[in-house]
């Protein structure tokens with residue numbers, strides 16, 4: 001068993017801290033990515049259907065951003081379901097580059113897209129989007145639009161989000177960024193979206209323990225932890241936690257990790273934005289808002305951003 005992998009080191013760093021935490025990127029192994037796709041279909045999970053509605057309703061404005069000859073680069077592409085709305089509307093794209101950390105799921109998705117869009121080169125890249133992303137060299141000088149849907153930006157700390165946006169704004173050829181962001185709303189709607197009746201989000205969260213058992217020699221008893229979604233009003237974010245049902249000691253990558261009864265591991269943040277709050281983050285990252293598209297209930301927004309230094 002390898003105990004010095006990036007996953008093992010990152011897990012130990014978080015589990016030996018107080019309070020305990022895990023980086024949400026580890027939620028997405030192949031099984032986690034598949035469970036996330038189930039979440040997007042849940043009645044409580046308004047973000048996917050709302051963002052999809054905005055993309056469809058505003059497709060004329062969005063396809064005007066995607067000019068012929070451009071490369072469309074998607075960050076955290078998952079199953080690339082929403083992307084199909086853009087791919088159906090855009091003509092003459094030079095390539096579509098889905099970027100994701102979940103390698104096998106990304107390759108399967110790319111295969112499906114190649115069949116559905118035989119005229120568009122599909123060039124998947126496995127990468128952590130919070131670091132440097134190496135795009136296929138042949139596309140270096142091409143004009144580019146980045147697509148970052150799903151309010152995945154809300155999973156990142158403000159500084160990480162701004163640093164990532166800053167790197168994107170400096171990409172050679174970058175012309176626009178189309179970014180989905182979830183908006184502040186009533187607490188019940190938010191909590192229900194991350195704690196569904198069917199328990200699918202709980203399974204998604206607990207899969208992290210399953211993954212540690214399989215990949216880094218942990219011995220978590222999944223029945224001794226429960227999923228919890230909490231609204232943190234001060235930081236404007238939903239937090240996912242795994243709460244220990246009893247006092248227990250778990251071995252992770254060869255280290256003993258002690259849990260008190262009721263102690264939690266903080267596994268994900270999903271930040272909710274106002275337009276003004278988001279504009280400040282975008283500004284720090286080198287972008288200005290060219291368009292801000294929302295649904296009639298103002299649940300979700302799709303922002304079209306242009307680099308300030310263009």
Ligand SMILES: C[S@@+](CC[C@H](N)C(=O)[O-])C[C@H]1O[C@@H](n2cnc3c(N)ncnc32)[C@H](O)[C@@H]1O
Pocket residue numbers: 024025028033036040048075076077078079080082099100101102127128129130149150151152
């Ligand atoms: C919230 S899901 C969104 C999926 C899809 N874009 C959508 O809108 O439905 C987040 C996606 O980002 C990927 N992801 C999470 N953290 C990542 C990271 N640090 N680097 C690259 N991909 C990451 C996950 O594997 C997953 O596919």
